[in-house]
Amino acid sequence: MITIKDMAEMLGISTTTVSNVIHGKTSEVSQKTVERVEKILEEYEYVPNISARSLTQNSSKIIGVAFKCRKDKYINLFTDPFFGELIGALEAEIRARGYFMMTYTSNDISEIIRNVLTWNVDGLILVGMLHDDFIRIKSRYKNPTVLIDSYAPREIMNYVNVGLEDEEGAYAITRYLLKMGHRKIAFLADNMEGADYTRYLGYQRALADSGLEMEEENLLIFHPGTVERESSLRELYYRCKNYTAFMCCSDYYAVLLMNYFMDRGIRIPEDLSITGFDNNLMSRVVRPALTTVGQDVTKKGRLAVEYLLKMIDGIEPAEWDVKLPTELVIRDSVRAVGQAAESGGEMPDGEERESRAV
Amino acid sequence: MITIKDMAEMLGISTTTVSNVIHGKTSEVSQKTVERVEKILEEYEYVPNISARSLTQNSSKIIGVAFKCRKDKYINLFTDPFFGELIGALEAEIRARGYFMMTYTSNDISEIIRNVLTWNVDGLILVGMLHDDFIRIKSRYKNPTVLIDSYAPREIMNYVNVGLEDEEGAYAITRYLLKMGHRKIAFLADNMEGADYTRYLGYQRALADSGLEMEEENLLIFHPGTVERESSLRELYYRCKNYTAFMCCSDYYAVLLMNYFMDRGIRIPEDLSITGFDNNLMSRVVRPALTTVGQDVTKKGRLAVEYLLKMIDGIEPAEWDVKLPTELVIRDSVRAVGQAAESGGEMPDGEERESRAV
DNA sequence: TTGTATGCGTTATCAG
């Protein structure tokens, strides 16, 4: 590893001059020196030492990306296609902009804080954080920060949240189910805060707009990590006769249910309709293909980086709460029932079915 | 951000003493001073500046993880559940050992080299590298390096490869198909090098052990990225009558085929048996659930880090070519045909079917 | 037991 000092000595000039050439400040250097320096730069394949640069610049060129995860989901977090795509998008955009990505996955906020401070990262992207987590981080880390999919209150300034139109997405798919004639629609989630709560709001509004009342018994709320248990699934299996459709808050749960039910003789969608949320790889791969609410995860990642870098450059973002649109993705897991079926079960509002492909 | 110097001044002592306390060299410091320093350390929540530390130690505590990807797969790489799980496992292990992970995803090797050198990473984990890539990287980067799933020749020393018993895995699943009475077994892959070639070898050996000849027409080799094209799928659809089973080199291709065929009226496994490779999320989620070859991706990631850190600590690894075992995962995508069917189609060798769950 | 001095590689200031 050759250093600036090495090269300066070899050429018998000062480190300043070499540094100037490296940074393209050629107006301050004679043409001849520039050429000599550039030659040796090439020859020895000089690569700057970022640690040293960070020290003088007080900037690391690192974007920290911190994922808060449940303890039991530790290793598996990125098995979830959503997180996989997100991290891929973040990495691509961060590197395209000349920064480096350092990821921390932990359920221990103070560990995240330590890492972020120790590396003096120029900016921070936070995924899966709750309100309190964010407050704690912000109290120690002062650089620009972007949240992804958080529903933190707006008391704290100097942050941007990049999220999803959860309410509208849930509204759209519930409305679709209603148009297909469904009246007993179960709502399945594993919590009632943040995104899932907002989705619940959309679900409820759609019902109300159709003159339907929210019924307590249609709300199927489990604790995180418990839906996949055999006992939960069995319970859902017994109760599913009460509904004609399940609206699930994630593709994962939808697929889980669908397979459990199908393996036990229930036909989807003939006997029961099911919808998901996210438009994951899974929802495409499964048969019947899942009707779901789509989001552009790649765009979400790209936008998060874009906003963050703007803030790093000292530009105040125009928006503080960016919400990406959702899209109703109609596939094969919902069928028309009752009146809607008799009238031919045609698509409402001219929405078109997606052509099938993995 | 408080520094050692700040604290030394506040206490009226030297930076050396503070530094010693921080590093637990308390034998060299009086009990009283230790306490004073520790108090201020806590109070001001001191966090070391790694850039500065890297500079003096000539070690960054960073493990670089570089993924080589096809240009068109750029962003989507981690959508693949395999890479998702792998990166999760790597990150967890790296951090548990007190290091930091920096990821680079690129199809440009020189970019990867630049990044690795610029950060002076202590060790490097390489995924998806071809032989030439590895040679190039090694010519400039001298620190310990671990390959994952590479089939590079052994000329270069100072590296460990963590891979899979591809040959045995392919042998096992082909043998299983043979026992189930299949004779016309197509082999589907998108290349004929590295892992896929080794799998081909296993496939061939199983046929030979059953006294069967490899037939040219049973080899379905496409170019990378072309299998998913409509034209390729159509071709496979037309040709599939010639076979009773497809052995695919990845779960992804198996699921792709299965859905394409099923959507066109072919029943799986009644009309056609299909097997995959990897035991991905997808293979579990799909119906019929996929019979496949399983591997422990999390363990693979953990082992890679383990070997790398050993080398960083100056310990010569006991093995240079670690191959993790595979496991035959029997689910529902293969049925018994011919004689095997008549004799009841029972499982060979007492292998048991896995109970179904997502 | 504690302190001084030096160097790691880079950049920036300022004087020549």
Add this chain to the structure above:
DNA sequence: CTGATAACGCATACAA
């Protein structure tokens, strides 16, 4: 146009 020189934060050899 060029070059000393100091500074970033930390660790360590050596001196006291």
